[in-house]
Amino acid sequence: MYVAVKGGETAIAHSLDLLADKRRGDRALSELTLEQIDQQLGLAVDRVMTEGSCYDRSLAALAIKQARGDLIEAIFLLRAYRTTLPRFGNSLPIDTAAMIAERRISATFKDVPGGQLLGPTYDYTHRLLDFSLAAGGERPLARTAPVDSVPGVPRVGDILERDGLLEAPPDASDRAEAGRPDDLTREPLTLPASRPLRLQNLARGDEGFLLALGYSTQRGYGNNHPFVGEIRYGQVAVTFVPEELGFPIEIAGIDVTECDMVNQFAGSLDKPPQFTRGYGLAFGHAERKAIAMALVDRALRAGELSESANSPAQDEEFVLAHSDNVEASGFVQHLKLPHYVDFQSELVTVRALRAEAERRRSEDPALDQAAE
Amino acid sequence: MPEAAYNYAYLDEQTKRMIRRAILKAVAVPGYQVPFGGREMPLPYGWGTGGIQVTAAVIGRNDTLKVIDQGADDTTNAVSIRSFFAKVADVATTTSTEEATIIQTRHRVPETPLRDGQILVFQVPIPEPLRMLEPREIETRLLHALTEYGVMQVSLYENIARHGRIAKTYNYPVMVNGRYIMSPSPIPKFDNPKLDRSPALQLYGAGREKRIYAVPPYTPVKSLDFDDHPFEIERWDECCALCGSRESFLDEMIVDDAGKRMYICSDTDWCGRRQ
Amino acid sequence: MSEAPLLSVQALTKRFGARVACRDVAFELWPGEVLGIVGESGSGKTTLLNCVAGRHAPEVGAVTYESAAYGLVDVHRLSEARRRLLGRTEWGFINQDARDGLRMTVSAGANIGERLMAVGARHYGDIRGTAQEWLQRVEIETDRLDDRPTTWSGGMRQRLQIARNLVSKPRLVLMDEPTGGLDVSVQARILDLLRGLVDTLQLSAVLVTHDLGVARLLTHRLMVMQGGRVVEEGLTDQVLDDPQHAYTQMLVASVLPV
Numbered sequence: 025m026y027v028a029v030k031g032g033e034t035a036i037a038h039s040l041d042l043l044a045d046k047r048r049g050d051r052a053l054s055e056l057t058l059e060q061i062d063q064q065l066g067l068a069v070d071r072v073m074t075e076g077s078c079y080d081r082s083l084a085a086l087a088i089k090q091a092r093g094d095l096i097e098a099i100f101l102l103r104a105y106r107t108t109l110p111r112f113g114n115s116l117p118i119d120t121a122a123m124i125a126e127r128r129i130s131a132t133f134k135d136v137p138g139g140q141l142l143g144p145t146y147d148y149t150h151r152l153l154d155f156s157l158a159a160g161g162e163r164p165l166a167r168t169a170p171v172d173s174v175p176g177v178p179r180v181g182d183i184l185e186r187d188g189l190l191e192a193p194p195d196a197s198d199r200a201e202a203g204r205p206d207d208l209t210r211e212p213l214t215l216p217a218s219r220p221l222r223l224q225n226l227a228r229g230d231e232g233f234l235l236a237l238g239y240s241t242q243r244g245y246g247n248n249h250p251f252v253g254e255i256r257y258g259q260v261a262v263t264f265v266p267e268e269l270g271f272p273i274e275i276a277g278i279d280v281t282e283c284d285m286v287n288q289f290a291g292s293l294d295k296p297p298q299f300t301r302g303y304g305l306a307f308g309h310a311e312r313k314a315i316a317m318a319l320v321d322r323a324l325r326a327g328e329l330s331e332s333a334n335s336p337a338q339d340e341e342f343v344l345a346h347s348d349n350v351e352a353s354g355f356v357q358h359l360k361l362p363h364y365v366d367f368q369s370e371l372v373t374v375r376a377l378r379a380e381a382e383r384r385r386s387e388d389p390a391l392d393q394a395a396e
Numbered sequence: 397m398p399e400a401a402y403n404y405a406y407l408d409e410q411t412k413r414m415i416r417r418a419i420l421k422a423v424a425v426p427g428y429q430v431p432f433g434g435r436e437m438p439l440p441y442g443w444g445t446g447g448i449q450v451t452a453a454v455i456g457r458n459d460t461l462k463v464i465d466q467g468a469d470d471t472t473n474a475v476s477i478r479s480f481f482a483k484v485a486d487v488a489t490t491t492s493t494e495e496a497t498i499i500q501t502r503h504r505v506p507e508t509p510l511r512d513g514q515i516l517v518f519q520v521p522i523p524e525p526l527r528m529l530e531p532r533e534i535e536t537r538l539l540h541a542l543t544e545y546g547v548m549q550v551s552l553y554e555n556i557a558r559h560g561r562i563a564k565t566y567n568y569p570v571m572v573n574g575r576y577i578m579s580p581s582p583i584p585k586f587d588n589p590k591l592d593r594s595p596a597l598q599l600y601g602a603g604r605e606k607r608i609y610a611v612p613p614y615t616p617v618k619s620l621d622f623d624d625h626p627f628e629i630e631r632w633d634e635c636c637a638l639c640g641s642r643e644s645f646l647d648e649m650i651v652d653d654a655g656k657r658m659y660i661c662s663d664t665d666w667c668g669r670r671q
Numbered sequence: 672m673s674e675a676p677l678l679s680v681q682a683l684t685k686r687f688g689a690r691v692a693c694r695d696v697a698f699e700l701w702p703g704e705v706l707g708i709v710g711e712s713g714s715g716k717t718t719l720l721n722c723v724a725g726r727h728a729p730e731v732g733a734v735t736y737e738s739a740a741y742g743l744v745d746v747h748r749l750s751e752a753r754r755r756l757l758g759r760t761e762w763g764f765i766n767q768d769a770r771d772g773l774r775m776t777v778s779a780g781a782n783i784g785e786r787l788m789a790v791g792a793r794h795y796g797d798i799r800g801t802a803q804e805w806l807q808r809v810e811i812e813t814d815r816l817d818d819r820p821t822t823w824s825g826g827m828r829q830r831l832q833i834a835r836n837l838v839s840k841p842r843l844v845l846m847d848e849p850t851g852g853l854d855v856s857v858q859a860r861i862l863d864l865l866r867g868l869v870d871t872l873q874l875s876a877v878l879v880t881h882d883l884g885v886a887r888l889l890t891h892r893l894m895v896m897q898g899g900r901v902v903e904e905g906l907t908d909q910v911l912d913d914p915q916h917a918y919t920q921m922l923v924a925s926v927l928p929v
Contacts, residue, residue: 033475036472036476100436100440103436107435107436107437108402108403108407108408110408212432212606215533216534341531345533350436350441351604353441354440354441355604356442357442358440358442358521361442361443361473361502362466362472363466363503364662365466365504365566365584366565366567368584368630368645368646368647369565369566369630370565370566372565373563377559377560377561541752542752544755545789546759546786546789550777551777553777553780553781553784553788554778554781556795557799558778558817622795623793623794623795624794624795
């Protein structure tokens with residue numbers, strides 16, 4: 025007797041064994057180390073940390089290794105681990121003005137205090153495959169200034185703000201009034217969402233999704249005339265106030281990329297015109313993500329700034345509900361799960377409907393003839 | 397997996413308390429979707445993360461767990477979830493509907509009538525019954541709050557106008573306790589009557605959408621319909637090829653290249669005990 | 672006419688930022704009466720209608736309505752639930768663009784039946800029968816009952832919107848340029864239809880229009896608005912034949928006699 029549904033448990037065990045083999049690949053080749061992944065696939069590690077909302081390079085490297093380089097799978101692995109971690113408290117907000125910047129450029133001013141600092145970037149490369157890498161040759165070390173010779177550089181936004189040309193970010197008193205922002209990893213998303221909640225969602229959001237949405241605003245679906253006021257990448261200090269001590273101590277240094285986007289101005293009778301802002305922040309070096317995030321953040325402020333909101337990127341429910349690649353990937357792929365029962369129900373109904381149509385046709389000769 | 401690194405039943409106790417509070421609220425307001433702080437689980441979204449979180453929040457060492465998918469204990473999803481709880485919650489598992497204290501299910505309600513004290517946990521992909529009619533959460537929440545359900549009836553009307561009958565076959569909307577329209581999850585409408593005044597507690601978990609809702613024991617659950625087009629369930633001309641059942645939901649299988657069909661019970665436990 | 676007004680608007684002012692859309696507007700609508708509000712675009716007439724419908728909250732003033740179910744109510748103090756219930760039972764709202772008032776993805780029958788189902792009708796055959804009657808009343812072939820209005824002409828859609836609203840026998844109908852944007856010949860048919868329905872159903876209605884011809888044909892009384900204020904009001908024929916205010920005179924002079 026043919027029975028299709030038995031033996032699942034053993035089959036699954038075999039599938040897992042095969043997967044482990046595939047992951048390892050040819051055992052004649054040496055296995056990747058987490059250090060190699062961290063050092064040589066650093067941008068992949070950055071992305072997994074950002075969208076996995078967990079700053080830990082070696083865990084992210086492990087996730088990438090386990091996921092065989094599938095970054096969305098790696099993000100999922102890291103998230104699922106992160107959610108089980110105990111929470112000791114909340115750090116103070118990081119101060120990106122005090123960043124030890126490795127790269128910092130402004131597209132709005134030719135020169136800015138602190139200068140344009142190009143740093144490591146693909147922007148100025150020619151996209152030619154470098155076959156010397158395939159040969160495995162080493163290049164001489166780049167010459168760099170000592171890290172502590174680069175002081176904190178003032179933010180371009182702060183300078184514009186001083187002159188009132190750029191809207192100020194919500195200040196500390198506003199924040200205190202609003203209370204601590206909700207935490208997306210502990211509370212469900214509620215709509216309409218506050219800006220802090222939206223920014224959390226975008227920071228965790230899929231880079232490809234944000235990229236496409238940000239791009240759509242540039243092509244006219246909710247354009248807001250953006251300029252990269254500044255993009256900076258470097259190390260910032262994480263400070264924490266332990267209850268026992270009552271004063272802040274530095275507990276870590278992390279790399280972040282920040283994008284401060286200067287957008288079209290708004291003004292009213294009681295408020296003189298000024299430029300508005302979109303904001304993007306990502307762990308590690310992730311300029312594409314930070315810029316796309318800033319574009320979408322600004323697009324989502326359409327309502328707040330009394331602009332018409334007819335484009336996908338301006339639609340809060342649409343953007344926030346679909347940005348998470350762990351959710352999206354799971355739900356899209358769940359279509360692979362058995363749906364025998366629902367499909368059976370559909371079959372029964374379609375057959376009944378077809379039988380009915382057949383019966384109507386045989387009872388009505390006119391219909392029958394029309395069919396011929 | 398280093399089980400020792402994880403708390404009992406995977407979730408930390410604070411998270412479990414948060415989920416239990418949501419469950420209590422859901423039980424207090426039958427059919428109302430309670431938002432909860434859903435966590436990432438080690439299973440993908442859409443594969444039962446809501447159900448797993450609900451089960452993890454209510455399970456204890458004295459429980460006996462049964463997990464089914466498509467009515468069967470041996471389908472991939474069911475096997476995966478059952479072994480997950482066997483590992484992290486150290487519970488006895490069973491395939492017997494009668495022996496289980498908690499039954500987590502995807503897409504079916506067991507054929508064996510449930511009893512007082514049992515908990516049936518549903519995995520829910522899309523908790524909002526009005527979602528396909530109104531995509532906006534802000535609007536659907538308002539429609540529920542105002543009991544403004546004309547649009548749902550409109551969709552059923554449209555079904556009859558187009559097909560001559562209500563052609564909705566699964567995830568068939570129900571009215572719970574005369575107040576909230578609820579999605580029974582994608583169970584076939586065949587199972588809807590089993591929800592009505594069931595002695596078991598029904599808990600519904602939607603992980604991706606972060607909602608929990610419930611139907612307490614003995615609560616009226618009515619499938620929506622029209623007076624002149626009353627709710628009906630699927631019927632088969634065939635009987636189960638293994639146990640001969642004529643009253644259970646049958647799965648159809650194609651058994652040879654000529655397209656020959658065979659029908660067997662979707663509920664493997666029920667079928668096995670009748671053979 | 673009975674002793675109490677059906678609708679009463681008192682000292683209503685509505686601003687949008689620095690702009691005042693309606694300033695100190697007051698009127699009463701009596702049962703069986705059709706009141707027209709005319710003026711150019713930007714005069715505040717549509718804003719006024721939206722305030723009456725409870726869609727915009729005025730800064731100052733009140734809108735009271737004599738409800739069959741709840742007695743005298745202040746529209747802006749009603750709970751959202753009650754206001755929406757009134758909106759689909761005792762009130763009707765005819766939008767200029769029928770697409771705003773219809774469900775374009777479901778059949779004509781479902782569009783007409785929705786209000787009935789929203790208040791508990793559960794007999795498919797009866798709902799369908801009523802929908803069919805209403806299609807006839809608005810002069811649409813009954814074999815279009817299962818059509819979706821997506822492929823229909825603007826005039827047909829507008830007639831469907833009228834049927835969808837009137838099926839619940841509303842006591843008060845608010846109309847925003849119901850013939851705006853339609854061809855002249857189509858307009859005439861809709862006007863005829865509306866006039867017939869107003870008479871036979873004894874409807875009370877507030878009609879916003881920039882078209883004095885429409886106002887003359889349908890309304891008993893007229894209010895003329897300019898810059899958010901009411902500059903003149905009176906019986907329709909009186910206002911149109913013997914306008915007192917300079918703005919009304921200008922409006923009347925600028926249209927051909929109907």
